[in-house]
Structures are given as C-alpha cells and as structure tokens.
Amino acid sequence: MVVPLEHVIVLSLTLFSTGVLGVLFRRNAITIFMSIELMLNAVNLALVGFSRYYNSVDGQVFVFLVMTLAAAEVAVGLAIIIALYRNRQTVNIDEINLMKN
C-alpha cells in the first residue's frame, strides 16, 4: 500500500505550522530551539514524501544532509544557550536585551 503524497504534505504542513507557532509563542530559548527542530523534521518529512512519489533516492540524500546540519546546529546552539545562562542567569528571551539601546 502506498501512502498518498497529499497526506504526507498535509502532515508536514501541520508539523511546520506547529513549529512556527512554538517559535512565536514560547519565551523559553530551549523550547524555541525544539520548535526549530520540529520545523526541520517537517521539511524532512516532505522531502521523503516527494522522494517516494518521484521514485528517486535523491530526496533522502537531502534528508541525510539536513540531519547532519541539525546535529551541528543543536551542538552550537545549546553551547550558546549555556554561555548565555552563565552570564545572565536566564534563558527567557524577553530578558535578553543586550543589543537594545
């Protein structure tokens, strides 16, 4: 049984919208980071769906590269968050206004 492309795209769209809402609504830097991961996963799902639809393995290579990028991004981002927490004692992005004034 083949999963129709439309279903995959709608699920991917839902996940992406959830991630965008998480970035916009949450104020905890780590939760925002997790929402970004959710968006990357939505894009991965769309890539795999299209790869299945077009009978090609190229999309899955892109997914592989996106996963590499996500791993690198998480390592650097969490290091930045920890450095931020050391200096400001908070991860609430409302209170981090270093570049204001």
Next chain:
Amino acid sequence: MVLNRNAVYSAISLVLCFFSLAVIYLLLEAYFIAVLEIFIYAGAIMVLFLFVIMLLNLGREKALEHFMHLQRGLSMFLVVLFFLGIFFLLLNDTSVLHQPEGGFVAGGVYSLGEALFTKYLLPFEVASLLLLVALIGTVYLAKRKI
C-alpha cells in the same frame, strides 16, 4: 508540545513525535532514514536537550503580565493563512506533479550509499567539514568564559 509551559514535558513529547515520524518514514519505504531519525534525533539530539534542561534547572515558564493580544492574534492569523494557502493549493492543483513510471528503489543502505558516494560526494564532504566546524565552535564556546 508547544502549549506546555514545562520544558521537560515538551522534550518528552518531541521524542514521541520523532518516533512517530520514524514509523511514517518506514511506511514511505525510507528505511535508512527511519533508523537515522531514531539514532540521531531521538538518541543524540534529545539527550543533549534534556541534558541542558537538567543543567539549567528550568522550571515552568512564567506567564506574562501583559498578554500581547495583538501580536499573538496576528501571528496565529498568519500561520493559519500559510497553512490554508498551501492546503488549498494542494487540493486544487496536484495535476502538475506527474509521477514517473517504474518501480521504486527502496531507500535502503545500498541505494542511499550509492547516491551519497557518487552523485552527492561533494555535499557529503562539505557536511563533514560543517560537523568539524561545529565541533570546534562548541568546544570554544564551552571552554572560554565569554
């Protein structure tokens, strides 16, 4: 996951979401990607997240004293607009995507590895370079008092 104020609950929900996505990849016959999803996302990345949450000892996010109705409403509206836009585009016009004939090469290790080491060799090497840069950057950020 997004609605919860506690970061730990969000992280656990995200792990559940990754496992469900891995099952969907299996349904789409992307076997190697499904295994990678569990290994990298549910294994490595979420452990990093949980570790940092534990390290920073995060509690519940406090509610705002002023709720920002305008911004929240506007962002909700824009996201719904984005969702419905692509949704109706998809409903109306799937005829442009015509599926080629022929059997599917399942995304096992063999076919994926063949594509990765012949057609996409350069992006593969650049990805390894990116990982090296991320590694050095992380060590630098963690070591020095900034």
